[in-house]
Amino acid sequence: MTSFKSFQLELDTRHDKYERLVKLSRDITIESKRTIFLLHRYISAPNGEEVLNESEVKLDAVRWKIKQVAQELIGEDMYQFHRAISPGLQEYIEAVSFQYFIKTRSLISVEEINKQLIFTAEDREETTNMTSNSQDKEPHTWSLKVTPVDYLLGVADLTGELMRLCISSVGNGDIDTPFELSQFLCQIYDGFTFIGNTGPYEVSKKLYTLKQSLAKVENACYTLKVRGSEIPKHMLADVFSTKTELIDQEEGLS
Amino acid sequence: MSVSAMFVALQGALTADQDIREEIRKVVQALEQTAREMLTLLQGVHQGAGFQDIPKKCQKAREHFGTVRTQMESLKTKFPADQYYRFHEHWRFVLQRLVFLAAFVVYLETETLVTREAVAEILGIEADRERGFHLDIEDYLSGVLTLASELARLAVNSVTAGDYSRPLRISTFINELDSGFRLLNLKNDSLRKRYDGLKYDVKKIEEVVYDLSIRGLNKEATGGAGGEK
Numbered sequence: 292m293t294s295f296k297s298f299q300l301e302l303d304t305r306h307d308k309y310e311r312l313v314k315l316s317r318d319i320t321i322e323s324k325r326t327i328f329l330l331h332r333y334i335s336a337p338n339g340e341e342v343l344n345e346s347e348v349k350l351d352a353v354r355w356k357i358k359q360v361a362q363e364l365i366g367e368d369m370y371q372f373h374r375a376i377s378p379g380l381q382e383y384i385e386a387v388s389f390q391y392f393i394k395t396r397s398l399i400s401v402e403e404i405n406k407q408l409i410f411t412a413e414d415r416e417e418t419t420n421m422t423s424n425s426q427d428k429e430p431h432t433w434s435l436k437v438t439p440v441d442y443l444l445g446v447a448d449l450t451g452e453l454m455r456l457c458i459s460s461v462g463n464g465d466i467d468t469p470f471e472l473s474q475f476l477c478q479i480y481d482g483f484t485f486i487g488n489t490g491p492y493e494v495s496k497k498l499y500t501l502k503q504s505l506a507k508v509e510n511a512c513y514t515l516k517v518r519g520s521e522i523p524k525h526m527l528a529d530v531f532s533t534k535t536e537l538i539d540q541e542e543g544l545s
Numbered sequence: 546m547s548v549s550a551m552f553v554a555l556q557g558a559l560t561a562d563q564d565i566r567e568e569i570r571k572v573v574q575a576l577e578q579t580a581r582e583m584l585t586l587l588q589g590v591h592q593g594a595g596f597q598d599i600p601k602k603c604q605k606a607r608e609h610f611g612t613v614r615t616q617m618e619s620l621k622t623k624f625p626a627d628q629y630y631r632f633h634e635h636w637r638f639v640l641q642r643l644v645f646l647a648a649f650v651v652y653l654e655t656e657t658l659v660t661r662e663a664v665a666e667i668l669g670i671e672a673d674r675e676r677g678f679h680l681d682i683e684d685y686l687s688g689v690l691t692l693a694s695e696l697a698r699l700a701v702n703s704v705t706a707g708d709y710s711r712p713l714r715i716s717t718f719i720n721e722l723d724s725g726f727r728l729l730n731l732k733n734d735s736l737r738k739r740y741d742g743l744k745y746d747v748k749k750i751e752e753v754v755y756d757l758s759i760r761g762l763n764k765e766a767t768g769g770a771g772g773e774k
Binding site: 442 | 547548549551552553555556560562563627628629631660682683686725726728729730731732
């Protein structure tokens with residue numbers, strides 16, 4: 292009987308922690324989504340810098356939440372609670388890599404993401420086994436490591452955002468971005484096909500959507516190339532919008 | 546770093562991961578084999594003749610646990626110690642089965658519930674997470690629930706074999722177990738589902754005890770002491 296009392300305590304502690312992590316994960320997801328929406332407003336507009344700065348602030352807020360997650364996981368096996376935080380982390384990766392792409396036109400690496408997730412503590416004595424990173428010599432730090440799978444899934448989501456960015460940038464009369472994006476997406480797609488089915492099931496599922504996004508962007512570039520030489524620049528947006536609708540319809544049918 | 550270089554690195558990580566899983570799967574298969582052998586051995590107690598030599602069967606089963614311990618040792622070397630839960634799913638089932646077997650042997654010997662620490666010791670692993678490969682509490686509880694259904698069956702068969710006192714003792718034991726589990730706040734997961742089956746085991750054993758009582762067979766067994774339960 293007494294042993295069951297202690298079991299009760301142990302299970303309750305575990306479930307509570309899990310619930311707290313789920314809640315944090317939800318918050319991270321929501322904030323990351325908002326950041327992505329914000330970044331979509333950045334289309335070489337005059338207030339571009341402003342938007343970027345604002346997104347940085349938002350991401351900092353997200354990172355602060357992730358820090359709380361890292362604190363919850365001190366001394367725990369991260370994979371025990373991985374299912375609770377995975378969706379949030381993926382969304383965060385999507386947001387961060389999107390911002391990184393807009394700034395530098397390249398793909399953020401796992402190492403880069405992990406580097407931003409090393410937190411310094413002011414008052415904590417404990418360090419987790421995850422903090423034993425060689426690059427930081429301060430003793431009071433801990434970090435959260437993004438798993439390769441989470442990273443992959445986040446990047447796969449990123450391609451969807453890039454597709455949207457491509458379409459809307461054409462709408463704004465920007466005809467360089469689509470070509471850059473097409474090339475970039477092509478690289479990512481190649482990367483994913485290289486991984487193929489060695490990855491987990493979820494990754495292969497995303498591959499299909501990725502292919503669709505790539506096709507959309509490629510078609511957009513094609514239309515730009517073909518029509519671009521014939522039609523005056525100020526009418527491009529009109530031509531393009533009818534064409535994308537056509538693509539959408541085709542996909543609805545297939 | 547270029548995009549393709551990044552994906553090559555990721556692919557390397559994924560392949561390494563798969564190799565680990567492959568290794569774990571091999572050891573787990575061996576563990577499952579041992580567990581099956583033990584189960585067959587212990588199933589003997591349900592047949593009439595088997596009741597006489599329960600201690601001998603337990604003795605033999607204990608020998609098998611030696612094999613389990615060496616297999617567990619090799620399983621521990623297959624993956625980094627701090628990533629227990631990353632690969633937990635692979636050995637979860639067999640570990641629950643082994644907990645049940647250990648609990649069954651201990652029950653047959655002493656008619657008490659094995660503690661989590663004792664199970665860990667029998668299997669050659671640790672009781673808490675801090676000290677390495679450990680026995681997760683949910684796995685322990687799952688194994689104990691399997692024991693409950695096995696005992697319900699044992700109660701029926703011991704009556705058939707003419708042992709009228711055993712069902713009464715099993716009844717007390719299961720009732721204690723039931724009230725223990727009632728203390729837990731279970732989430733809606735697999736453990737909770739298995740716990741929902743416990744009440745049927747309790748019911749089954751109570752029916753057996755009832756059948757014995759109305760025929761006055763329990764008195765005979767307890768030496769005319771009278772009161773049932």
